[in-house]
Amino acid sequence: MLDPRPVGYVIGLILAVLGLMMIPPMLVDIAEGREHWQVFFESAVITTLTGVLVSLACRNVRHREISIRQGFLLTVGVWVVLPVFAAIPFMLGATEARFVDALFEAMSGMTTTGSTVFSGLETLPKGLLLWRGILQWLGGLGIVIVAFLFLPIMRVGGMQFFKSESFDTLGKVMPRAIDISKALLGTYLALTMVCVLTYVTLGMGAFDATVHALTTVSTGGFANTDSSFSAYDGPIMYAAIVFMFLASVPFVRLMLVGSGQFRPLAMDFQVQAYAGAILFAVLLVFALRAALGAPLDEENFRHIAFNVMSIFSGTGYGDGDVTLWGAAPFVVLLTVGAIGGCTGSTGCSLKVFRYMVLFKALGAQLRLIGSPNRIVAPRLGGRPIERDVTESVMLMFTMFILTLGVMSVALSLTGLPFLEATTGAWTAIFNVGPAFGGLVGDSGALTAFPDAAKYVMIFGMLLGRLELVVVYVLFTGTFWRG
C-alpha cells in the first residue's frame, strides 16, 4: 500500500506557502486603497489554515523518506490541489468567476500556460493581476525543482540522460533537496530581479515590469492588458526576447552564469541546437512574410522574432493576430510550439533535447535497417544515448502526439470548431497559451469556450506540464498495488 501521509505533509506545507503568497497582492490592493484586499485576506486565511491543518494531520511521518511512487503522487498532488486554492481569489474577487473559469485561470497560471478566460484585464484590481503573475512564477519554480530533483530518477522522458552519479537515487537526492531548491530559487529570483530592472530601465512602469518579469522568467505569458505586448516599443520587446530565451535554457547552466561562467551555457549541445533552431525559424518566417509582401524592415523583423521566441519558449505573449501572417508562417509557429525550449528550464512542450534524441535514434535505426552489420550507438554531447533513454523519449513523444489527437477530438466533441479544437489542444498540451479561431475573443481570451472544453483544457494543461507520464502513471493499476 502507498502511504499518502508523507505526500500530504509536503503538500500541506506548500499550500501554506501558497496562502502566504497571497499577502503581496493584498498589500498591493491596500496600497491602491481598494476594498478588494479583503479577497486576498480571506483566501490567504483559508489556504494557509488548510495547508497547516493537512500538514499537522500528516506530521507523524515527516521524517520518513519519500519513495519514487510518493514522488509521483506528490508532483501530481501539488498541481491538482494548489490550483483549486489558487482559484479562490478569482471567485471571490472582482472577476466574480464561476468555479470552472477560476480553476481554468489558476491551472493556466500554475502550469505556466497563460491561456486566459478573462478580458478587460486593464480594469481588474492590481492585486488580481499580480496574483496571476505570482501563480506563473511559482509554477515555473516548481517545475524547475521537479525537473532537477525528480524527473531524472523517475526515468521520465529520457531525463535519466541527465542523471548525475551523486544524485542517482532518491536516497541521495532527498537529503539535499532543500539545499538544491534554495540554490535554484536564488538563481530564479536573481533572473527575475534583473528582468524587472531591465523592463523598468526601458520605460515600463514598476508594477507592469514586476508582473511581466514574473510571467517572462516562468515562460508563463500572462500579461496585464488584453493587447498583451503590443503596447510596448522596440527595446522592451528585444529585452523580452532575451529573457524568454534565458527562461527556456537549462537552469543549471544559468546558475553557473550567475557565478561568472558563461562557457557551460554557450557550449551546451541543447542550447546550441535551440539557438540555431530559433534563428532558423525567425529567418524562415521573415522570408515567408517577405514573399507574401511584408516589408523587409526592423519593425517586421522584431515582431517576427518576438512571436517566434514567445511560442518557441512556450511563453505565449502576443502582439497581434499571427493567423493574419498567412498559412505558412502560422504552421511554422504551431510547429515550434510543439518543440519547445530546453529540458530543465521553465519551458514546456516536448523540448529540444527530446527531438535531438529522436533524430539521432531515427538515424541510427535507419542505418541499422539498411546495413545490419554496422552497429553504431547514437551519441549526444559526446555521450552515448542509452537504449533506455531512447525508449523513454519515443514513449513520451508517442504519448504527446496521441494525447494531442485525443484532446483535439475531445475538444471538438464539446462543440469547438476545427481550428479552435486543434489549436486549443495544442496550446493546452504544450502549455503555450494562445489559441486561434473565431470563438477566441479579440483579446485572446477563451471566455466563449464551452465549460466542457475548459475542463478538457484544464486536464490537458496539467498533463502537458507534468510531461504526461507523471500523471498517466497514476492510472496504472500496479502503481497503487505497489
Add this chain to the structure above:
Amino acid sequence: MLDPRPVGYVIGLILAVLGLMMIPPMLVDIAEGREHWQVFFESAVITTLTGVLVSLACRNVRHREISIRQGFLLTVGVWVVLPVFAAIPFMLGATEARFVDALFEAMSGMTTTGSTVFSGLETLPKGLLLWRGILQWLGGLGIVIVAFLFLPIMRVGGMQFFKSESFDTLGKVMPRAIDISKALLGTYLALTMVCVLTYVTLGMGAFDATVHALTTVSTGGFANTDSSFSAYDGPIMYAAIVFMFLASVPFVRLMLVGSGQFRPLAMDFQVQAYAGAILFAVLLVFALRAALGAPLDEENFRHIAFNVMSIFSGTGYGDGDVTLWGAAPFVVLLTVGAIGGCTGSTGCSLKVFRYMVLFKALGAQLRLIGSPNRIVAPRLGGRPIERDVTESVMLMFTMFILTLGVMSVALSLTGLPFLEATTGAWTAIFNVGPAFGGLVGDSGALTAFPDAAKYVMIFGMLLGRLELVVVYVLFTGTFWRG
C-alpha cells in the same frame, strides 16, 4: 558496393508487365470506337520496350540472390519508375496533362491514394478510367506482396512480429517468392471478381463495376465520376462497405477464407480490434450527428458507415462533403484515417497492429516507471512483443508524425491555406485520398493546387505507401557504402 543490376532486371520485368497492362484500356477504347486507343498503343510500346531493354541489359546477373539492401532499392525503384511510365497515357491522352499532373495521378494510383487532379471524369474516354483503376489494382497487389515477402525480413515498422520461421531470411523467402506471389494474386483476383459480380448484381453497369471493384479491393478510391459514390443507392453502398473492409484485413486470412476457413479471420486479434474500432467510430459519428440534429434514420446511418469505412480503410470514396457534418465528426474521420486498416492488406496508414503495439508498450512502460520491481512483458495475440518490435513501431510512429508535420509545413510553404495544407499532408502520408478546403474543387480534385504542392504530395504518397522507412533508408550514407 551495391550492385543495382539484379534490381534493374526485376524492375525491367515489372515495367514490361505494366506495358502489357495497357492493352485492356486500349481494347476498351477500340470497342468504344474511339481513336483514343492509339494513346495506349503508343504508351504500351514505349513502356514494354523500355522494360525489356532494361531487363536485357541487367540479365547476366539474374540468378544472383537479392540482398536486403537490394530489396529496399527494388521496392522504392518500382514505385518511382513505374508511375513515370504509368503517367504517359495521361500526357498523351484526352486529359492532355502536363507532366506534374500526369505523374500526380499515376503516383496517386500506384500508391492507392486516390487523390485526383482531373475533374469532368464522366467525359473521359473509358480507357483512361480503366487505366486509373488498373493502376490502383496493381499498386494494391504490389504492396501486399511487399508486405508479405519483404517487410518482415526488413524489420520495418514491427512487421518482424509476423515473421514465420520458414521465412525468416531472404534466402528462405526468395526461392518461393514466385509461388507466394501467385497464391496472393489468386486470392486478390478472386476477391476482385466477387466484388465485380456483386456490384453488377446490385445494378451497377459492367464497366463501372469493374473499375470500382479494382479501386475497392486495392483501397484505392478512384471513382468514375466527379460525384464519386453519391450516384449509387443503398445496397451498392453496403456492398462497398463490406469489400472495403475485406480489402483492409490481413491478406493471409482472406486466403484461408478462400479455402473455406473463416475462423482464422474472425479470431485474428488485429481484425477483431479493427472491427471494434470501426463500429465504435460509426456509432460515435452517428451520435455526434444526431446531437447536431441529423435524423436517426437508415440513410444517415448508411452515409456515416460508408464514409467511416472509406476513410478508416484508406479507400477514400466520398459521397458528399463531410466537412459539413461539423467539427467533431470531421476530426473523428481525420483520426481514423491516421489509424488505417490491418497490416498485410492493401490498406495504408499506420495500421491497427501498430496502435495495438503502441498502447501495449505505453501501458507496460508506465507500469514499469510506477513500480520498477514488477516487470511484465506486453503480449499481443497470445505472444510476447519483443523489445525490437516495440522499438520499430515507435520509430515508425515517430517518423509518420514528424513527416506529417514537415509535410504540412512544406505544403503551407507552397502557398496552400491551413486546412488544405494539413489535410493535404494527411491524405498523402496516409494514402487516404480526399483533401479539404476551398482550394479543393467541388469534385474533390486538387487541380488548383500549386505545382510545388503537387510535387510535395507526390513524394508524400510515395513515402506513406512504402511505410516511410523503406524510402528513408536510402538516404542514409551507410546504406550505399554497405
